[in-house]
Amino acid sequence: MSLRGILSAALLVSLLGEGMPAQDQGGVVAVRCGRILTMTQGPVENGVVLIRGGKIEAVGRDLPIPDGAAIIDAGDGFCMPGLVDAGTARGLDRGERENEEGLEVTPEIRVADALHARAGGLSALVQNGVTTAFAAPGVQNVVGGLGVVFKPVDRSGSVAVLREDAALRVTLGPEPSRGNRPPMGEATSLFSRRPTTRMGVIWALRSALHAARERAGPRGGAAPTEARSVLLRALEGDLQVRIRCYREAEMRAIFNLMDRPEDRFEDLQVVLDRAPDAHRLADELARRGISVVLGPVAHAPEGRRSAGFDPSDVVVPTPATARILVERGVRIAFQSAGSATPDEVLVHAREAVRFGLSPEEALRALTVSAAGILGVADRVGSLEPGRDADLVVFSGDPLLPTSRVRLVMIDGTVVFEENGGRPTP
Amino acid sequence: MKPMRTLAAAALFLLSQSPPTPSQTVAIRGGRILTMAGPEIEDGLILIENGRITEIGPAREVPWDATVIDAKGRVVMPAFVIAHSQGGVDTANESQENVPFVSVRDSLDASSTYFENCLRDGIGTVMVIPGHRTLIGGTGLVVKPFGRTVAAMTVVDDAGMKISIAAERGSRMSQIQKLRRAFDEILEYLRREKAKAESAPEKEDEPGFLSDLDLDAFEIEPRKGPMSRLLSGKLRAYIWCPDASDVIRANALIEAYRLDATLVVGHGAWKAADALARAGRPVILDQELEAFETDRRTGKEVLRVLPAILHGKGVRFALTTGSGSYGSRYPWYQAAVAVRHGVPRDVALRAVTQVPAEILGLGDRIGTLEKGKDGTLIVLSDDPLSGRAFVERMVIEGVPVYDRSKDAKLRSLLTGEALP
Numbered sequence: 001m002s003l004r005g006i007l008s009a010a011l012l013v014s015l016l017g018e019g020m021p022a023q024d025q026g027g028v029v030a031v032r033c034g035r036i037l038t039m040t041q042g043p044v045e046n047g048v049v050l051i052r053g054g055k056i057e058a059v060g061r062d063l064p065i066p067d068g069a070a071i072i073d074a075g076d077g078f079c080m081p082g083l084v085d086a087g088t089a090r091g092l093d094r095g096e097r098e099n100e101e102g103l104e105v106t107p108e109i110r111v112a113d114a115l116h117a118r119a120g121g122l123s124a125l126v127q128n129g130v131t132t133a134f135a136a137p138g139v140q141n142v143v144g145g146l147g148v149v150f151k152p153v154d155r156s157g158s159v160a161v162l163r164e165d166a167a168l169r170v171t172l173g174p175e176p177s178r179g180n181r182p183p184m185g186e187a188t189s190l191f192s193r194r195p196t197t198r199m200g201v202i203w204a205l206r207s208a209l210h211a212a213r214e215r216a217g218p219r220g221g222a223a224p225t226e227a228r229s230v231l232l233r234a235l236e237g238d239l240q241v242r243i244r245c246y247r248e249a250e251m252r253a254i255f256n257l258m259d260r261p262e263d264r265f266e267d268l269q270v271v272l273d274r275a276p277d278a279h280r281l282a283d284e285l286a287r288r289g290i291s292v293v294l295g296p297v298a299h300a301p302e303g304r305r306s307a308g309f310d311p312s313d314v315v316v317p318t319p320a321t322a323r324i325l326v327e328r329g330v331r332i333a334f335q336s337a338g339s340a341t342p343d344e345v346l347v348h349a350r351e352a353v354r355f356g357l358s359p360e361e362a363l364r365a366l367t368v369s370a371a372g373i374l375g376v377a378d379r380v381g382s383l384e385p386g387r388d389a390d391l392v393v394f395s396g397d398p399l400l401p402t403s404r405v406r407l408v409m410i411d412g413t414v415v416f417e418e419n420g421g422r423p424t425p
Numbered sequence: 426m427k428p429m430r431t432l433a434a435a436a437l438f439l440l441s442q443s444p445p446t447p448s449q450t451v452a453i454r455g456g457r458i459l460t461m462a463g464p465e466i467e468d469g470l471i472l473i474e475n476g477r478i479t480e481i482g483p484a485r486e487v488p489w490d491a492t493v494i495d496a497k498g499r500v501v502m503p504a505f506v507i508a509h510s511q512g513g514v515d516t517a518n519e520s521q522e523n524v525p526f527v528s529v530r531d532s533l534d535a536s537s538t539y540f541e542n543c544l545r546d547g548i549g550t551v552m553v554i555p556g557h558r559t560l561i562g563g564t565g566l567v568v569k570p571f572g573r574t575v576a577a578m579t580v581v582d583d584a585g586m587k588i589s590i591a592a593e594r595g596s597r598m599s600q601i602q603k604l605r606r607a608f609d610e611i612l613e614y615l616r617r618e619k620a621k622a623e624s625a626p627e628k629e630d631e632p633g634f635l636s637d638l639d640l641d642a643f644e645i646e647p648r649k650g651p652m653s654r655l656l657s658g659k660l661r662a663y664i665w666c667p668d669a670s671d672v673i674r675a676n677a678l679i680e681a682y683r684l685d686a687t688l689v690v691g692h693g694a695w696k697a698a699d700a701l702a703r704a705g706r707p708v709i710l711d712q713e714l715e716a717f718e719t720d721r722r723t724g725k726e727v728l729r730v731l732p733a734i735l736h737g738k739g740v741r742f743a744l745t746t747g748s749g750s751y752g753s754r755y756p757w758y759q760a761a762v763a764v765r766h767g768v769p770r771d772v773a774l775r776a777v778t779q780v781p782a783e784i785l786g787l788g789d790r791i792g793t794l795e796k797g798k799d800g801t802l803i804v805l806s807d808d809p810l811s812g813r814a815f816v817e818r819m820v821i822e823g824v825p826v827y828d829r830s831k832d833a834k835l836r837s838l839l840t841g842e843a844l845p
Contacts, residue, residue: 123726124717279841297751319750320841341752342717351751354813355839401761401812 028052028069029412033079033393039368040382049079051389054412059383072414074393077406080363081383082131082390084370085345086293087242087273087335090121091135091152091159096338099140104176104195105208107168107230109145111137112161117154124342126152127416129392129405132162132371132380134335136169139244142176142195142204144169146230147242149374151390153410160411162376167240167271168230172250176201202253209235209257209265237267240375242293244273248280255284271373274337279321282328291331291373294322296339297348322352326361333370346398353399362399450474451800451823452487456496459809461503461778462793471501473800476823481794494818494825500805502774503794504549504819505756508743508781509663509689509709512539517556519563522593523607525586525652527563529553533575540578543570544827545835546755547803547816548746550580550782550791555587557665557689560603562587564651565663567785569801571826584785585661585687586651590671590678601674608682611652618643635683658685661786663709667691672700679704687784692716695731698738707780708740712747714762732763736772743781744773757809764810774809799823 029051036044038059048065050058065071089095092114100106115135125133136147149163180196195201212231233239245251251272258266272278272292278285285292325332336344349362357365371381379388389412396403408416451473458469460481472480472491487493511517514532533553543551554565567581592600615638620627622643635657645653654660662684664675672694679686688694689709694701701708710731717726735742744760747753753762760773768776782792790799800823807814815835819827829835837843 118724120719121717121726123724124728127717127726127728297749318838318841320839324841342715347752350812354751395765399812400810401758402764402810404765 027412028057028066029072029389030063030065030069031072031074031079031391031393031409033074034076035078036383037078037080037363037398038383039081039364040384049383049389049391051412054389056383056385056387056389058385072407074407077393077395078398078403079383079391079393080398081367081381081387082392082408082410083129083345083366084333084374084381085125085130085133085336086333086370086373087295087337088125088133088135089138089338090125090133090336091115091117091119092138093119094138097138097140099138099144101140104141104204105143106137106141106145106227107143107208107234108226109137110148110165111135111145111169112148112150112164115148115150115159117152117157117159121342122152122159125336126408126410127405128343128346129394129398129408130345131390131392131408131410132374132376134166134242134374136167136242139169139171139173139175141169142171142201143208143231144171149376151410153413153415162379163374165239166374166376167242168234169244170205170241171244172198172201172205172253173244173246173274174198175244176204198250202257206257206263209263234269235265235267237269240269240271242271242273245275246277248277251275251278251281251285255288258288273335276318276321278330279318279324282325282330285325286329291333291369292325293333293335293370293373294325295335295348296337296341296344297351319351319355322348322362322365323355323357326357326365331369331373332365333373334365350399350401359397359399366398449823450488450491451494451820451825452491453494453496453501453802453804453820454484454487456499456501456804458794459500459502459774460794461775462795469501471794471800471802473820473823476800478794478796478798478800481796492825494804494820496804496818499817500808500814501794501802502805502809503778503782503792504801504803504821505547505777506743506779506781506785506787506792507548507551507745507756507777508687508784509745510551510553511556512543512551512748513537513553513568518558519555522560523603524559524563525561525607525655526648526650527555528583528651529555529563529566530575530579530582533566533568533578535573535575535578540568540570541834542754544819545816545829545832546746547805547819548756549801549803549819549821550785550787552581552584552785554585554663557589557591557667558593559587559589560592560600561607561652562589564660567787569821571821571824580787581785583651583654583660585663586655587665588662589665590675591665591667597670597674601678604678607652608656608678611649611656614646614649615653615656618645655684656682658683660685662686663689665689665691666694666697667711668693669696669700672697676700676704690731692729692731695729695734698734698740701735701740702738707742707784708735709743709745709781709784710735710776712745712753712759714744714753714759715766730762730766732768732773732776733766736763736768741780742776743784744776757814758812761810761812770810 031049036047044061047061048063050063092098100109132151134149137144146165147167147169149166151160153160177195177197195204212228234241257263270290275292278292334345334348349366353359353362368381371377380390391409393407394403395406406418453471458466468484470484513534519527550569552565552567555562564583565585567584568578572578616627638657664686666672666675666688675688691711692713714732715730717728719726746756752758756777760777763773764770779792782788791801801821803816804818805814806817817829
């Protein structure tokens with residue numbers, strides 16, 4: 001950023017105070033930038049993003065800037081849509097273990113009730129360019145509950161919800177059965193329960209889906225419980241199912257649920273979560289239109305183990321997974337999941353590029369593809385007229401490990417700005 | 426340092442016994458050379474004879490009998506040096522806390538995948554030393570990631586003593602007290618042994634009696650050997666200081682006991698940047714370079730970048746690497762993180778080459794590419810800070826030890842196909 005850029009942006013923020021809207025709802029903000037990556041309409045050199053009332057009004061090279069518009073000069077930086085973290089455990093007190101105990105199938109539990117804006121780690125996410133994230137209940141239950149798409153900013157103590165009940169969390173990995181003992185007598189912990197094996201995990205899901213369908217049939221009669229109505233929506237394809245899995249066998253179990261004559265849950269709208277083995281079934285996933293949310297890339301510093309379960313004893317992730325999926329036509333996104341690394345999704349994209357994913361596809365996975373998977377592509381993920389004014393300015397090519405975040409804006413408001421390019425000592 | 430040199434020479438001898446080179450001269454031809462000792466050389470040539478660099482400069486005709494490594498369109502630089510690592514050992518820490526007599530030498534696994542990854546990641550020299558969780562943890566070993574046995578890999582044996590200022594159990598005050606007691610016991614022991622050897626009465630206060638103490642002149646109990654060398658300045662201490670207050674206490678200990686020491690600092694040490702600058706010694710940084718600190722009252726999360734803060738205060742530092750599939754595992758990534766936050770490129774690259782080499786006492790051999798130094802280098806496919814570079818070749822002391830085109834495991838990672 002040029003000195004002038006730093007000064008003008010700093011001035012703007014200092015005048016308005018942090019967290020204040022850059023302008024009134026009707027106000028106009030113009031962000032000037034050396035390179036604008038719109039993601040859907042090609043890059044713009046030395047262009048302007050024009051924002052009115054928190055929404056993007058126009059993006060272009062020679063846009064007339066209205067009188068009275070607040071100008072943010074981002075100098076020679078790279079401006080792109082705010083990054084989308086397609087699955088984070090930040091903002092939850094217990095991270096990936098945020099589950100209601102006592103039952104292994106809890107579809108009606110809503111994670112939105114547990115998210116709070118000032119939970120640790122959300123601000124770090126924003127400072128690394130993330131403006132939209134998905135959170136779901138933890139992975140200790142077979143059916144964990146309902147996830148939410150949100151912006152990690154404080155709206156009266158809560159986060160800014162973008163899409164409620166965005167997906168149903170299901171886990172077919174080893175987490176729900178790990179450490180369990182068959183329940184005998186009084187349950188003394190979460191682990192005094194079934195399932196105790198992976199087959200038990202699959203059965204818990206199958207039986208829940210069958211029960212929901214049967215009772216909804218003509219002989220069912222009674223009004224469906226909330227839990228059952230959630231499962232029904234998933235069965236009818238009205239509610240996305242986000243399935244945590246690791247091994248090829250777990251993915252095949254999902255296909256079985258959709259295909260086998262005795263199950264035929266064929267309308268399930270499945271998105272795979274983590275799935276480090278997904279590249280082995282890339283063609284099948286592409287044929288079925290199943291998207292994959294990859295990550296984390298697992299590089300927590302030594303001596304500080306990431307809390308919970310380490311998937312590397314199940315499947316060693318391949319850095320080429322992202323490239324292979326994209327080449328075979330599978331839509332992908334990245335997620336931080338339980339990672340302690342605040343720039344997790346960006347780091348993952350950089351790794352994928354090092355191992356052969358094209359830079360364009362890596363940037364799409366961070367923005368427009370992720371927004372598509374989360375069902376919010378009409379709001380975020382690209383810089384085009386009508387979209388929310390959520391953007392991030394990097395000091396250089398976002399995929400270079402030497403580039404840093406200079407400025408982050410959500411709904412037209414500057415929510416982070418680096419301190420003159422140097423962290424304060 | 427003398428015994429170290431002898432051991433290093435022994436190690437060199439062992440190396441010369443291992444894989445024969447096709448020819449005694451290796452030429453790295455073409456390529457952009459980052460010497461780390463001066464300006465870059467475009468389209469350069471490096472000649473290595475008998476393990477040493479005999480010529481470095483612009484390209485010219487290559488001797489007819491040289492083994493040629495073509496580096497055209499690539500980047501040549503010194504192999505990375507990591508001055509503090511717990512790779513290649515089964516357990517980083519002994520379960521007892523005061524174990525100065527143990528050595529990494531006895532637990533290092535030459536066939537560990539850590540060393541295989543070192544080759545793939547361009548690390549040519551690494552000091553493996555006990556972890557942070559003890560009081561006096563034992564001695565480390567400088568190795569190259571090449572050779573079938575620990576002896577063949579060893580560059581410097583008993584290269585440093587690991588000391589931790591932060592207590593794994595108990596309080597900081599008891600940690601310091603235990604350290605002082607351990608030091609004092611050895612001092613007393615040495616005084617007594619000296620008096621015995623000289624048949625003179627033991628003297629209570631002998632300022633500087635350690636500095637000219639010849640440990641070979643009298644018999645030291647094996648258990649007390651490493652500590653005796655430490656307290657007579659013949660073995661360097663590597664002192665783990667996770668926080669700022671640990672830095673202050675470590676500096677006080679170093680002064681009181683006249684230790685030859687290098688601090689290994691954690692993220693919290695940023696508040697002691699001034700003290701580190703005053704001490705003037707280069708420091709080793711823990712893997713975690715960026716960290717968010719949360720103010721409990723305001724809930725504000727503020728990013729602190731240790732290398733950027735230290736550079737701003739004029740402290741020289743070496744970077745270290747972590748584990749995992751990507752990120753801090755790579756020396757170039759660590760350097761890139763420093764550059765991201767304003768550390769000059771040259772300083773960041775020296776922090777994974779020249780500075781750690783100097784800390785390990787090997788500054789005259791590795792860490793830069795200059796005439797007379799070891800022919801220990803890497804050929805990269807791209808600039809180290811591009812984030813896309815792979816190590817194409819590694820040469821250690823004139824021996825080509827890694828060739829990416831023959832790395833089946835890396836190929837399998839790139840293609841996603843299983844290993845044959």
